[in-house]
Amino acid sequence: MANVARRARLDRRYLPVVGTFVVLALLVALGGVRYDNFLSVGVLANLFINNAFLIVLAVGMTFVILTGGIDLSVGAVLALSSVTAAYLMQAGVPAGVVIPLVVVVGSVIGLLVGVMVHVFEIQPFIATLAAMFFARGLCFVIAPESIPIKDETFVALASWDTWAGGQWRITSSVVIALAVVAVAFYLLHYTQFGRTVYAIGGGEQSARLMGLPVARTKVLVYVVSGTCAGLGGLLFAMFSRSGYSLSGVAMELDAIAAVVIGGTLLTGGTGFVLGSVLGVLVLGLIQTIITFEGTLSSWWTKIVIGALLLVFVVLQRLLTLRRT
Amino acid sequence: MSATAPTPAPAASGRLGAVVRHRLFWPVTALVALLVVNTVSRPSFLSVSVLDGHLYGSPVDILRNCAPLMLVALGMTLVIATRGIDLSVGAVVAIAGAVALSFIATSPDPGSPATVLVAVGLALGLSLVLGVWNGFLVAVVGVQPIIATLILMTAGRGIAMLITQGQITTVTSAPFKTLGAGFWLGLPVATLIAFGVFGLVALLTRRTALGVLVEAVGINPSASRLAGVRARTIVWTVFALSGLFSGLAGLILASNVMAADANNAGLFIELDAILAVVIGGTSLAGGKFSLSGTFVGVLIIATLSLTVVNLGISPLVTPLFKALVVVAVTLVQSPVARRKLAARPRRRTSSGSPSGSSTSKAVA
Numbered sequence: 001m002a003n004v005a006r007r008a009r010l011d012r013r014y015l016p017v018v019g020t021f022v023v024l025a026l027l028v029a030l031g032g033v034r035y036d037n038f039l040s041v042g043v044l045a046n047l048f049i050n051n052a053f054l055i056v057l058a059v060g061m062t063f064v065i066l067t068g069g070i071d072l073s074v075g076a077v078l079a080l081s082s083v084t085a086a087y088l089m090q091a092g093v094p095a096g097v098v099i100p101l102v103v104v105v106g107s108v109i110g111l112l113v114g115v116m117v118h119v120f121e122i123q124p125f126i127a128t129l130a131a132m133f134f135a136r137g138l139c140f141v142i143a144p145e146s147i148p149i150k151d152e153t154f155v156a157l158a159s160w161d162t163w164a165g166g167q168w169r170i171t172s173s174v175v176i177a178l179a180v181v182a183v184a185f186y187l188l189h190y191t192q193f194g195r196t197v198y199a200i201g202g203g204e205q206s207a208r209l210m211g212l213p214v215a216r217t218k219v220l221v222y223v224v225s226g227t228c229a230g231l232g233g234l235l236f237a238m239f240s241r242s243g244y245s246l247s248g249v250a251m252e253l254d255a256i257a258a259v260v261i262g263g264t265l266l267t268g269g270t271g272f273v274l275g276s277v278l279g280v281l282v283l284g285l286i287q288t289i290i291t292f293e294g295t296l297s298s299w300w301t302k303i304v305i306g307a308l309l310l311v312f313v314v315l316q317r318l319l320t321l322r323r324t
Numbered sequence: 325m326s327a328t329a330p331t332p333a334p335a336a337s338g339r340l341g342a343v344v345r346h347r348l349f350w351p352v353t354a355l356v357a358l359l360v361v362n363t364v365s366r367p368s369f370l371s372v373s374v375l376d377g378h379l380y381g382s383p384v385d386i387l388r389n390c391a392p393l394m395l396v397a398l399g400m401t402l403v404i405a406t407r408g409i410d411l412s413v414g415a416v417v418a419i420a421g422a423v424a425l426s427f428i429a430t431s432p433d434p435g436s437p438a439t440v441l442v443a444v445g446l447a448l449g450l451s452l453v454l455g456v457w458n459g460f461l462v463a464v465v466g467v468q469p470i471i472a473t474l475i476l477m478t479a480g481r482g483i484a485m486l487i488t489q490g491q492i493t494t495v496t497s498a499p500f501k502t503l504g505a506g507f508w509l510g511l512p513v514a515t516l517i518a519f520g521v522f523g524l525v526a527l528l529t530r531r532t533a534l535g536v537l538v539e540a541v542g543i544n545p546s547a548s549r550l551a552g553v554r555a556r557t558i559v560w561t562v563f564a565l566s567g568l569f570s571g572l573a574g575l576i577l578a579s580n581v582m583a584a585d586a587n588n589a590g591l592f593i594e595l596d597a598i599l600a601v602v603i604g605g606t607s608l609a610g611g612k613f614s615l616s617g618t619f620v621g622v623l624i625i626a627t628l629s630l631t632v633v634n635l636g637i638s639p640l641v642t643p644l645f646k647a648l649v650v651v652a653v654t655l656v657q658s659p660v661a662r663r664k665l666a667a668r669p670r671r672r673t674s675s676g677s678p679s680g681s682s683t684s685k686a687v688a
Contacts, residue, residue: 070470116651116655119660120654120655120658120659120660120661121658121659121660122654122655122658123608123609125409125470125598125608126598126599126602126608126650126654127654129595129598129599129650130647130650130651130654131647132595132643132647133595133643133644133646133647133650134643134644134647134648134651136643136644137640137641137642137643137644137645137646137647138644140638140640140641140643140644141641141644144638144640245640253474253477253478256474257474257478260471260474266468266470266471267468297485297486297489297490298490299481299482299483299485299486299490299586300482301482302478302479302481302482302485303479303482303483303486305478305479306475306476306478306479306480306482307479309471309474309475309478309479310475313461313467313471313472313475314465314467317465317466317467
């Protein structure tokens with residue numbers, strides 16, 4: 001009995017993530033009870049396939065939010081990356097060059113944001129807002145209309161898939177997304193960089209007094225987020241087989257919502273990258289359930305996500321209140 | 325103001341230095357630069373003529389087009405001054421338009437002033453309730469403002485679509501059209517409303533203690549509460565006002581096109597409003613606000629949108645220019661640039677004294 005109690009106390013840090021997991025399980029159960037074909041492997045596998053780019057965005061966003069910042073530019077950078085990829089491949093540049101290049105585009109924008117935030121002490125909100133406008137405007141300079149992607153290497157990569165256990169379909173974008181999650185998990189929990197990220201979120205002044213490389217880390221989290229957004233754009237291009245300037249509008253809000261639902265506090269310092277993945281899955285499941293329901297109109301998705309956000313935020317508030 | 329106080333300008337740099345360091349110097353410079361670009365590309369840009377008893381010309385267009393943003397940015401300034409932020413204004417804009425037009429469309433007599441008055445009252449009432457809801461989450465539950473308003477931002481457009489049933493509601497109602505497209509005494513009604521509300525709030529905050537109380541809450545909520553300021557009531561009030569003003573902006577926007585588009589009405593207006601506030605020199609860290617700065621910021625954004633069209637560039641590229649203006653204005657206003665500007669005359673007069681803040685920054 002005492003053992004259980006001690007474990008429960010140890011798990012306090014994981015409580016928000018456990019909450020997210022419970023919601024996820026409840027949603028799966030709800031879907032399973034209401035609809036006949038819901039609990040199939042196909043539906044769950046599609047959840048990952050359809051949300052691979054959002055998982056990557058949410059992972060990058062987690063880094064930024066853990067330091068107490070925010071990145072509003074990810075949706076626009078995703079669009080810029082996918083439009084650039086489509087434009088270059090239409091111009092005949094081989095996919096082997098384009099793929100690394102568009103990811104670097106994201107990193108460069110992230111670096112610019114990081115420099116603005118750290119060196120010029122501009123609030124992250126404004127710096128990333130400027131980056132968002134910049135990237136979105138650049139999209140329309142490159143191509144105002146949708147460009148289809150016909151490059152053979154790219155299409156082959158995008159349509160590659162395998163069946164794990166004979167039934168669970170895994171596409172290349174799912175593999176990439178899971179690899180990003182694994183790398184992020186390693187970075188956050190097993191490197192000095194990761195510990196510094198948590199330390200900055202806990203208290204920037206204290207982190208600096210401890211001699212941690214605050215300046216470098218603060219710039220780097222935006223590079224990580226920008227890189228993730230660039231990669232997300234690539235996955236989105238693979239998903240839609242095209243590049244369109246208006247894709248990813250308001251996707252930064254989905255990413256932030258996923259991170260918050262995943263139990264990361266916006267004040268920074270508390271949260272897990274796996275929680276954010278669960279958050280993305282919760283958002284995806286809501287979408288799936290509303291599709292299965294059939295009679296419900298699409299706007300209910302937004303209302304339900306808003307309501308869920310409210311529940312989580314209030315719960316988090318109660319949790320932090322009890323702790324202090 | 326805060327930057328000039330600790331370092332009195334030496335007589336040598338004189339009045340010019342004081343002008344350059346005034347907090348409105350860079351925003352006004354940006355606005356003038358935009359107007360100059362326009363006038364060079366089209367010399368008749370600044371001319372105003374009288375047509376059908378109305379004033380007519382590009383400056384009047386700017387004043388009319390900026391009315392909704394002016395109202396939203398006004399509420400945003402007050403919210404930001406208390407160290408908050410309101411992301412839900414765009415959703416409130418959509419909801420207000422949806423409610424008013426749905427009511428007018430289903431009423432038996434869309435053209436009667438009474439119907440329009442009830443519709444406007446309903447929309448404004450609901451906007452106020454939404455603002456109060458945000459204020460409740462922030463002031464009572466204690467949720468961070470950015471998240472509290474993110475909830476309504478996400479759900480709000482869904483609610484607006486629920487009201488219009490996913491359709492774009494259109495109506496024909498002469499009294500309602502006056503709100504956005506009408507003229508009174510030769511000036512656009514929308515401009516008169518926005519400027520009137522703006523003047524009223526400026527008067528209330530700067531001629532009474534209200535403005536100082538708002539700033540006190542922004543500097544330190546608990547300290548101001550202990551000093552006897554009703555911090556909770558003030559936070560609640562500014563969010564409620566932000567909702568109300570956004571609702572009014574939504575009515576003007578809906579009346580401009582006589583349609584309620586739940587998806588696109590007021591899309592990104594929260595970002596434009598925050599930009600206008602920041603360009604105007606109000607810090608997102610709260611504690612001080614400048615309504616005149618916001619006024620200039622809104623004019624800059626409205627002029628910029630017109631400039632892009634004027635120069636024959638696709639309006640889709642406007643965000644790029646917005647980004648450039650924002651980066652330019654925020655960089656010259658950033659603490660680092662200000663410190664350098666402030667340090668220059670000091671170094672000339674007393675080279676011996678070490679300037680602590682900038683050197684310690686360089687080490688870190």
